[in-house]
Amino acid sequence: MGTLTLIVLLPLLGFLLNGVWGTALGGRAMGQRAVAIVGCVLPLLSFALALQACMQLARGGWAPIVETAYRWAQLGDSGFDVAFYLDRLSAVMLLVVTGVGSAIHVYSIGYMAQDKGFGRFFAYLNLFLFFMLLLVLGRSMLVLFVGWEGVGLASYLLIGFWFDDVANARAGKKAFVTNRVGDAGFLLGMFLLYQGLGTLEMDRINAAFAAGQAGMLPASLAGVLLFIGASGKSAQIPLHVWLPDAMAGPTPVSALIHAATMVTAGVYLVARLSGLYLHAPEASALIAAVGVATAFFAATIALVQTDIKKVLAYSTVSQLGFMFLALGVGAYGVAIFHLVTHAFFKACLFLGAGSVIHALHGEQDLRKMGGLARRIPVTFVTFAIATAAIAGIPPLAGFFSKDEILWFAFASARGGSPWLWAVAAATALMTAFYMFRLLWLAFLTPSRMARDVEARVHESPPSMTGVLVLLAALSAVGGFIAVPHFLEPQLALPPLHESLLAAEQPLLWISVALALAGLALAAALYAGRGERARRLAAALTTPHRWLLGKYYVDELYERVLGAPLVWLSDRVLLRVSDRLLIDGALHGATAIGRLGAALLGRLQTGSLQVYAWFVLIGIAGALWWGVRHV
Amino acid sequence: MIDALLANLDTLLLLALAIGALSGAALMIVLRQPMRVALALIATMVCLSGIFGLMGMHFAAAFQVLIYVGAVMVFMVFAIMLLEERDAGAARYSKLLLPGIVGLLLLLATLVGGVWRALPSPRGELSDAPLGMVKFSTAFLAEYWLHFELTSVLLVAAVVAAIAVIRIGRRGRGG
Amino acid sequence: MDRTQLLIGVALALFAIGLFGVVVRRNVLVMLMCLELMLNGVNLSLVTFAQHTGNAAGAVLVFLVFVVAAAEIALAIPIVVLLVRDRRTLDVGSYDELRG
Numbered sequence A: 001m002g003t004l005t006l007i008v009l010l011p012l013l014g015f016l017l018n019g020v021w022g023t024a025l026g027g028r029a030m031g032q033r034a035v036a037i038v039g040c041v042l043p044l045l046s047f048a049l050a051l052q053a054c055m056q057l058a059r060g061g062w063a064p065i066v067e068t069a070y071r072w073a074q075l076g077d078s079g080f081d082v083a084f085y086l087d088r089l090s091a092v093m094l095l096v097v098t099g100v101g102s103a104i105h106v107y108s109i110g111y112m113a114q115d116k117g118f119g120r121f122f123a124y125l126n127l128f129l130f131f132m133l134l135l136v137l138g139r140s141m142l143v144l145f146v147g148w149e150g151v152g153l154a155s156y157l158l159i160g161f162w163f164d165d166v167a168n169a170r171a172g173k174k175a176f177v178t179n180r181v182g183d184a185g186f187l188l189g190m191f192l193l194y195q196g197l198g199t200l201e202m203d204r205i206n207a208a209f210a211a212g213q214a215g216m217l218p219a220s221l222a223g224v225l226l227f228i229g230a231s232g233k234s235a236q237i238p239l240h241v242w243l244p245d246a247m248a249g250p251t252p253v254s255a256l257i258h259a260a261t262m263v264t265a266g267v268y269l270v271a272r273l274s275g276l277y278l279h280a281p282e283a284s285a286l287i288a289a290v291g292v293a294t295a296f297f298a299a300t301i302a303l304v305q306t307d308i309k310k311v312l313a314y315s316t317v318s319q320l321g322f323m324f325l326a327l328g329v330g331a332y333g334v335a336i337f338h339l340v341t342h343a344f345f346k347a348c349l350f351l352g353a354g355s356v357i358h359a360l361h362g363e364q365d366l367r368k369m370g371g372l373a374r375r376i377p378v379t380f381v382t383f384a385i386a387t388a389a390i391a392g393i394p395p396l397a398g399f400f401s402k403d404e405i406l407w408f409a410f411a412s413a414r415g416g417s418p419w420l421w422a423v424a425a426a427t428a429l430m431t432a433f434y435m436f437r438l439l440w441l442a443f444l445t446p447s448r449m450a451r452d453v454e455a456r457v458h459e460s461p462p463s464m465t466g467v468l469v470l471l472a473a474l475s476a477v478g479g480f481i482a483v484p485h486f487l488e489p490q491l492a493l494p495p496l497h498e499s500l501l502a503a504e505q506p507l508l509w510i511s512v513a514l515a516l517a518g519l520a521l522a523a524a525l526y527a528g529r530g531e532r533a534r535r536l537a538a539a540l541t542t543p544h545r546w547l548l549g550k551y552y553v554d555e556l557y558e559r560v561l562g563a564p565l566v567w568l569s570d571r572v573l574l575r576v577s578d579r580l581l582i583d584g585a586l587h588g589a590t591a592i593g594r595l596g597a598a599l600l601g602r603l604q605t606g607s608l609q610v611y612a613w614f615v616l617i618g619i620a621g622a623l624w625w626g627v628r629h630v
Numbered sequence B: 001m002i003d004a005l006l007a008n009l010d011t012l013l014l015l016a017l018a019i020g021a022l023s024g025a026a027l028m029i030v031l032r033q034p035m036r037v038a039l040a041l042i043a044t045m046v047c048l049s050g051i052f053g054l055m056g057m058h059f060a061a062a063f064q065v066l067i068y069v070g071a072v073m074v075f076m077v078f079a080i081m082l083l084e085e086r087d088a089g090a091a092r093y094s095k096l097l098l099p100g101i102v103g104l105l106l107l108l109a110t111l112v113g114g115v116w117r118a119l120p121s122p123r124g125e126l127s128d129a130p131l132g133m134v135k136f137s138t139a140f141l142a143e144y145w146l147h148f149e150l151t152s153v154l155l156v157a158a159v160v161a162a163i164a165v166i167r168i169g170r171r172g173r174g175g
Numbered sequence C: 001m002d003r004t005q006l007l008i009g010v011a012l013a014l015f016a017i018g019l020f021g022v023v024v025r026r027n028v029l030v031m032l033m034c035l036e037l038m039l040n041g042v043n044l045s046l047v048t049f050a051q052h053t054g055n056a057a058g059a060v061l062v063f064l065v066f067v068v069a070a071a072e073i074a075l076a077i078p079i080v081v082l083l084v085r086d087r088r089t090l091d092v093g094s095y096d097e098l099r100g
Helices: A003-021 A032-059 A088-111 A118-137 A141-159 A166-197 A202-210 A219-233 A242-248 A251-260 A262-272 A274-278 A281-302 A308-328 A332-359 A377-391 A397-411 A418-444 A451-455 A462-480 A483-487 A498-526 A531-539 A541-548 A550-601 A608-628 B002-007 B009-030 B034-054 B058-087 B097-116 B133-142 B145-172 C003-024 C028-053 C056-087
Strands: A065-075 A078-086
Touching: A003 A032, A003 A065, A003 A078, A003 A118, A032 A065, A032 A078, A032 A088, A032 A118, A078 A088, A078 A118, A078 A141, A088 A118, A088 A251, A088 A262, A088 A332, A088 A462, A088 A483, A118 A141, A118 A251, A118 A262, A141 A166, A141 A202, A141 A219, A141 A242, A141 A251, A141 A262, A166 A202, A166 A219, A166 A242, A202 A274, A219 A262, A219 A274, A219 A281, A242 A251, A242 A308, A251 A262, A251 A308, A251 A332, A262 A274, A262 A308, A262 A332, A274 A281, A281 A308, A281 A418, A281 A550, A308 A332, A308 A397, A308 A418, A332 A377, A332 A397, A332 A462, A332 A483, A377 A397, A377 A418, A377 A462, A377 A498, A397 A418, A397 A462, A397 A498, A418 A498, A498 A531, A531 A541, A541 A550, A608 B097, A608 C003, B002 B009, B009 B034, B009 C003, B009 C028, B034 B058, B034 C028, B058 B133, B058 C028, B058 C056, B097 C003, B133 B145, B133 C056, B145 C056, C003 C028, C028 C056
Parallel strands: none
Antiparallel strands: A065 A078
């Protein structure tokens, strides 16, 4: 068995072991410790093997490694294989997924220690990892799609992990259904590509486009359809509605799935098919527009949210928008760079939030926090580092990746424009502002905690704080891993407008200024008792209400889509076609049977003479027939 | 005239007996009281016995009178007498009279058309050769001996069943 | 028409009239007697054919029919007596437990 196949299968083994013997299904044969060991060692093993595979790739001169596991289906001369593919891009993703994934698994040991679904949790987490690895390493779009759907399933299971509360289950359902809407586009895009090129293997698709053999295939149409799928998975407008609701799941889930890995699958998909998108300028323009709009839109909502996890959720949507902006202007490597740094600091932020929630025994409302900097110092410091990283303060990781995006949005010859830059820059300012707002409200303002909660505040166990420290360190120095440069041989950076080259330095300083301005603004409004912030909110009631209500998008969807569907299902499908037609046909059939039985039953009069009469007629008939045919 | 009569006596007698049998049958349907119906049946049976005799099957004629009239009909008459008083003014025909007539006509049509017309051609008038006792006995005890034994079994079974019926009757009466 | 045809005609008529009587008459004892009439018709046809073809099988069968008829009537009448004792009526129309 090849290394890549083994990397994919180890988490699956973890799922099976924990899923059967770690849960009530197997009678909880494995205790919590055994579950934790199995659940964490296998992903760590995958990470080690991933490192080894990458070194092997390097030694081979970065020529892509292909491993075919087996032939899935044979159709005439051709067919579909289950094959794994390792090149520069998938190597980067692989290391992020296994590395950050393993870290979050370790964190979960401490976070979920008191939960009675401990075994189930680790089983689902391992399952998720398995599917994510299928997605990342798959050579064919079919294998990727299997992973795509699989992570959607794992996401559903984990969002609704505490399904005793119906709201959680509903959130899981919302995530899954919204994803499926996007998947319709994904499937159509796949069909188009298969019909046009006869293959679904992504390296061959890119090669076909590069060699100009795509011919009549409408690349932009395929590109748009695939982007619809990507926006479902990566929560772009208009399919972003599920991500904030997904915060109903345990915090490690939010960190792993809804920040670092699953939601980046859409970005990964577009980057993988860069060969296609280079020949689809309309699709790319759409991606950039939707990305920057989503980024701006989500950032405005994050400004006023009061739940610590919701702020981070909208922040994730916003940062994903940045990544798509980079993809849209042809800077594929830069988008992946931001993906990597985002994985570091966003995971750190979510896990830090989890640490806070753990310390406060379940409190998530920012209005009831404050004064935690001294009480839980490790959490505070790591959180602060990650906040600075996302705000774009140099020399932390977020500064490098975000600045690159802003630069290419401005100057790329493949669709960059000052407008894109302006909106993105405004979003960056807001990002810094709301993240520092979060930091102040949770940690640096005087305490607004409830008395009994405040008395029991405690720092998290080492299994949690250790991971936080690791991720904070990566957020700090991760910017120096020159990812775009590393990916350049595969994902070339776009050409730039000659006339704009001089603007690079000034724009750099503007980025720094924006980050610091956000910090200052937040401190000014929220330091102390937050009086100035309250007065501002009172002065701007209508905008405040709209932002707090998330622009009422959910309500709109309910009115326009949900209610008519329910009406259709009830009035037409239930009453007419199910009850009237199908049940009616069935009852009609039985009624006919019953009618026939009733009629025939009349023959049994019980009267001997009637029967004798039948004998008479019968003899006459039989004789007649017999004589005729003798 | 008398000579002609005497020459064809057999035929005339046969005809008369046939008519007698048919009249008896018809009377059975029409008469109201069961006792009279029984008498009509006895008449029919006696006529049949005569016909058997004219055919040369004298033993059959004897058995007809002995068994049918002498045992069966006497038993029937006893039963009628026992059960008579209950239904003095009962209806004669069931509600199936008209359908019955239709059926009867159909049956007669089929029988006549199918069976009667298709009978084999005549072999000569009034051949009188009797079958003969000897021939009958030989056949009965040689070729058809199994049937003979089975009849005795049947009769035993009938006797046993009759005793059982008496028992049931006694129990029903509370005795 | 020769003798055979005449007598067969009579036999068929007796049989048909007997069956008709079973269907039509209401009194249960009369029904039994019509059954006997049917048997007699059959006997007549058997005898006629036996004499016509010279085959002894017909004569043997006649004898067997006698035995069977006797056994049958020996049982049928007691059954009728028991039946009538319960219901107090000889009307066949009211014997309809097997209805439905």
